[in-house]
Amino acid sequence: xxxxxxxxxxxxxxxxxxxxxxxxxxxxxxxxxxxxxxxxxxxxxxxxxxxxxxxxxxxxxxxxxxxxxxxxxxxxxxxxxxxxxxxxxxxxxxxxxxxxxxxxxxxxxxxxxxxxxxxxxxxxxxxxxxxxxxxxxxxxxxxxxxxxxxxxxxxxxxxxxxxxxxxxxxxxxxxxxxxxxxxxxxxxxxxxxxxxxxxxxxxxxxxxxxxxxxxxxxxxxxxxxxxxxxxxxxxxxxxxxxxxxxxxxxxxxxxxxxxxxxxxxxxxxxxxxxxxxxxxxxxxxxxxxxxxxxxxxxxxxxxxxxxxxxxxxxxxxxxxxxxxxxxxxxxxxxxxxxxxxxxxxxxxxxxxxxxxxxxxxxxxxxxxxxxxxxxxxxxxxxxxxxxxxxxxxxxxxxxxxxxxxxxxxxxxxxxxxxxxxxxxxxxxxxxxxxxxxxxxxxxxxxxxxxxxxxxxxxxxxxxxxxxxxxxxxxxxxxxxxxxxxxxxxx
Amino acid sequence: xxxxxxxxxxxxxxxxxxxxxxxxxxxxxxxxxxxxxxxxxxxxxxxxxxxxxxxxxxxxxxxxxxxxxxxxxxxxxxxxxxxxxxxxxxxxxxxxxxxxxxxxxxxxxxxxxxxxxxxxxxxxxxxxxxxxxxxxxxxxxxxxxxxxxxxxxxxxxxxxxxxxxxxxxxxxxxxxxxxxxxxxxxxxxxxxxxxxxxxxxxxxxxxxxxxxxxxxxxxxxxxxxxxxxx
Numbered sequence: 001x002x003x004x005x006x007x008x009x010x011x012x013x014x015x016x017x018x019x020x021x022x023x024x025x026x027x028x029x030x031x032x033x034x035x036x037x038x039x040x041x042x043x044x045x046x047x048x049x050x051x052x053x054x055x056x057x058x059x060x061x062x063x064x065x066x067x068x069x070x071x072x073x074x075x076x077x078x079x080x081x082x083x084x085x086x087x088x089x090x091x092x093x094x095x096x097x098x099x100x101x102x103x104x105x106x107x108x109x110x111x112x113x114x115x116x117x118x119x120x121x122x123x124x125x126x127x128x129x130x131x132x133x134x135x136x137x138x139x140x141x142x143x144x145x146x147x148x149x150x151x152x153x154x155x156x157x158x159x160x161x162x163x164x165x166x167x168x169x170x171x172x173x174x175x176x177x178x179x180x181x182x183x184x185x186x187x188x189x190x191x192x193x194x195x196x197x198x199x200x201x202x203x204x205x206x207x208x209x210x211x212x213x214x215x216x217x218x219x220x221x222x223x224x225x226x227x228x229x230x231x232x233x234x235x236x237x238x239x240x241x242x243x244x245x246x247x248x249x250x251x252x253x254x255x256x257x258x259x260x261x262x263x264x265x266x267x268x269x270x271x272x273x274x275x276x277x278x279x280x281x282x283x284x285x286x287x288x289x290x291x292x293x294x295x296x297x298x299x300x301x302x303x304x305x306x307x308x309x310x311x312x313x314x315x316x317x318x319x320x321x322x323x324x325x326x327x328x329x330x331x332x333x334x335x336x337x338x339x340x341x342x343x344x345x346x347x348x349x350x351x352x353x354x355x356x357x358x359x360x361x362x363x364x365x366x367x368x369x370x371x372x373x374x375x376x377x378x379x380x381x382x383x384x385x386x387x388x389x390x391x392x393x394x395x396x397x398x399x400x401x402x403x404x405x406x407x408x409x410x411x412x413x414x415x416x417x418x419x420x421x422x423x424x425x426x427x428x429x430x431x432x433x434x435x436x437x438x439x440x441x442x443x444x445x446x447x448x449x450x451x452x453x454x455x456x457x458x459x460x461x462x463x464x465x466x467x468x469x470x471x472x473x474x475x476x477x478x479x480x481x482x483x484x485x486x487x488x489x490x
Numbered sequence: 491x492x493x494x495x496x497x498x499x500x501x502x503x504x505x506x507x508x509x510x511x512x513x514x515x516x517x518x519x520x521x522x523x524x525x526x527x528x529x530x531x532x533x534x535x536x537x538x539x540x541x542x543x544x545x546x547x548x549x550x551x552x553x554x555x556x557x558x559x560x561x562x563x564x565x566x567x568x569x570x571x572x573x574x575x576x577x578x579x580x581x582x583x584x585x586x587x588x589x590x591x592x593x594x595x596x597x598x599x600x601x602x603x604x605x606x607x608x609x610x611x612x613x614x615x616x617x618x619x620x621x622x623x624x625x626x627x628x629x630x631x632x633x634x635x636x637x638x639x640x641x642x643x644x645x646x647x648x649x650x651x652x653x654x655x656x657x658x659x660x661x662x663x664x665x666x667x668x669x670x671x672x673x674x675x676x677x678x679x680x681x682x683x684x685x686x687x688x689x690x691x692x693x694x695x696x697x698x699x700x701x702x703x704x705x706x707x708x709x710x711x712x713x714x715x716x717x718x719x720x
Binding site: 005006007008043046047071072074075077081084085086088089101102104105106108109111112113115116117119120123124295298299 | 592602609612613615616617623625631
C-alpha cells in the first residue's frame with residue numbers, strides 16, 4: 001500500500017512498513033515540491049474537488065499500482081499525513097522551503113491569505129448574492145420611503161391638511177406635491193389628466209376652501225424639494241424591482257414562474273443563497289419567514305405556523321382561510337422541486353406550474369366548507385421570546401409547567417378569572433396572582449424580572465380580538481394612544 | 491492620572507489595574523498601534539497592551555470568571571475553529587507570540603474583515619473552511635497543542651472530536667465554548683451541557699475544567715479537556 005498525503009508546499013508518499021507508526025524523513029519514497037507561486041492555486045483546486053494534480057503526480061512518479069491511498073480524497077487519516085502534520089516545519093526545512101520559524105510563519109500566512117482570497121472571489125461571484133443584496137436594498141428603501149412620506153404628509157398638512165385624508169396612497173400624494181405644491185395649482189382641469197374626474201373635483205374644491213395656514217413661497221419650495229427627492233426614490237424603487245425580476249428570471253426561471261420574482265428572491269435572501277436553499281426540505285421552505293412563530297411553537301406550544309413568506313403567494317391569499325395551510329404545503333413542495341431544477345439546470349417550470357394549479361384545485365374541491373371553527377389568530381406581537389400567545393381554543397389545560405420554568409411559571413397557570421387589562425400602568429399584578437396559584441414553586445427568583453413584569457401586566461391579546469368583555473376602563477390603552485399621537489405630530 | 495499596574499497572571503496574559511476597581515485583562519500587542527475591534531490600548535514600560543473585552547470574547551470571559559489553567563501559552567500551536575471577525579484569535583495570536591495559529595472560519599462575509607487583521611500578524615493563518623470537514627484543510631494545518639472551538643453549531647462537540655483526531659497532539663488541550671441555545675432551544679441548558687460533556691468524554695477527552703461564562707454570555711459554558719486519543 002502506498003500512502004500519499006499533502007503538505008501546503010508539496011506531495012509526499014511512503015509505503016506501509018511495519019514500524020509501529022514510527023517513520024522518519026528517510027522513509028519518504030516519493031516527493032514533489034510545488035512551485036511557490038502556484039501553492040494557493042493548488043490548494044484552491046483541491047477544495048474545488050479538482051483532483052487532476054493527483055493524476056499528474058502519479059504519472060510523474062510512474063505509479064501503476066492500484067493500491068494507493070490518498071489522504072485528501074478519502075477523508076481518512078493515513079500514516080503519511082500523520083507524519084507530515086507532526087513534522088510540518090521539519091520536512092519543509094529538510095527540503096529547503098523554510099529557513100527558520102519566522103520564514104515558516106510568513107510563508108504559511110501568505111499562502112493561507114492567498115488561498116482564502118481565491119475562495120472568497122469564487123463565493124462573491126455567485127449571482128444569488130447580488131439578489132440577496134437587492135432584496136435587502138428594497139426592504140430598506142421601503143422603510144425609508146414610508147418614513148419620509150409620513151413626514152411629508154405631516155409637513156404639507158400644515159399648508160393643505162385636507163389632502164392628507166383624501167389621498168391615501170403615499171406615492172400619489174408625493175407625486176402631487178412635487179408636481180403642484182401651490183394650492184392654487186390644484187385645478188380641476190390639470191388634475192383630470194392624471195386621475196378620475198370626481199376625485200379631481202373633490203381635491204380642487206378642498207384646495208379652494210382649505211383651512212391650512214398660508215406659508216411663504218420659500219417655505220413651500222422646501223416642502224416641494226422633499227417631495228421631489230421622495231419621488232425620485234419611488235422611481236428608483238421601480239427600477240430596482242425591474243432589475244430583480246430580470247435577474248430572477250435569469251438565475252431561477254422555475255422558481256420565478258412558480259412563486260413570482262418577489263417571493264422567490266425573498267426565499268433566497270432568507271435562506272442565504274441558492275446553495276443553501278436547495279438543501280432545505282419543503283416543510284422548512286413552507287415556514288421560512290415565520291421563524292418567530294416557529295420557535296414559539298417549539299418552545300411554548302403555540303400553534304405551529306402554516307406559512308412564512310410564501311403567504312404572499314396569490315394562490316394562498318386568493319383562497320379561503322381554511323385551506324391556507326394545505327395550499328401552502330402543496331406550493332412549498334413544488335417550489336422545493338423548482339429550486340433544485342434551477343440549480344441543476346432544467347427548465348421544467350410549465351409542468352410544475354400546471355401540477356401546482358391542479359393540486360390546489362383538488363384541495364379546493366375536497367374542502368369546499370370550513371372543517372373547523374376559525375380560531376383567533378395568535379398575536380405574534382406578544383412573543384419576543386418570552387411567552388407564547390394564550391390560546392382560547394376551549395381545550396382543557398393540563399396545567400403542567402413547561403420545559404422552561406422561567407416563562408412557564410407565568411403562562412402555564414390556570415386563569416384566576418379576574419378581568420385583565422384594568423391595571424394601571426406600572427403596577428405589578430404578579431403579587432396577587434401568586435397567591436391564587438396552588439402549584440408548588442421552586443422558590444427561584446425570576447431570571448429576568450423586568451420582562452416578566454411587563455408580560456404579566458399586558459392586557460391579554462385575545463380578549464381584544466374576540467371581543468370579550470374587558471373589566472374596567474381601558475386606561476392603559478388610552479394613555480398609550482395619546483402619547484403616540486403627540487409624538488408624531490411634533 | 492493614576493499609574494497603571496500590569497501583572498502577569500498567565501503566560502503572556504496580563505491583569506490590568508486602571509485604578510477603578512474593575513478586573514481587566516490584556517495581552518501584549520503583536521502589532522503595536524493597531525486595533526482589531528476598537529479595544530482600548532494601554533502603555534506600560536514602553537510596551538503596548540490591548541485590553542481584552544470579555545463581552546466580545548468568550549475566552550476572555552472565561553479567564554475573568556476564573557479559568558484555573560490556561561492551556562494557550564507562549565509557544566503553543568493553536569487551531570482556532572470559528573474565527574469569526576478575529577476578536578479572540580487576535581488575542582490568541584498575541585499570547586502564542588512566535589508560533590502558528592490556524593484560524594478556520596466558514597463564512598466568506600466575515601472572512602473579508604478577518605483577513606485584514608491576519609496581514610498584521612504573521613502567525614495568524616486564515617483558512618476558509620468548514621470545521622465539520624477537517625480533511626478539507628488537512629493539507630494546510632499541522633499538528634497543534636491546543637484546539638479552541640467556538641462555532642455555535644448543533645454538533646459542535648462532534649466537530650471538536652473530529653478535529654482532535656486529525657490535528658491534536660496527544661495530551662494536547664481542547665477548549666470548547668458551548669452555546670446551549672444553538673443546540674436546542676427547547677431544552678434546559680443544563681441537560682445540554684451534560685449531553686455535550688458525555689460526547690466529549692466518549693470521544694476521548696478528559697474534562698479538566700468547566701467555566702460558566704455568565705454574565706458575559708447567557709447559557710454558555712466552556713469546557714477544557716485533555717486529549718487522550720482513541
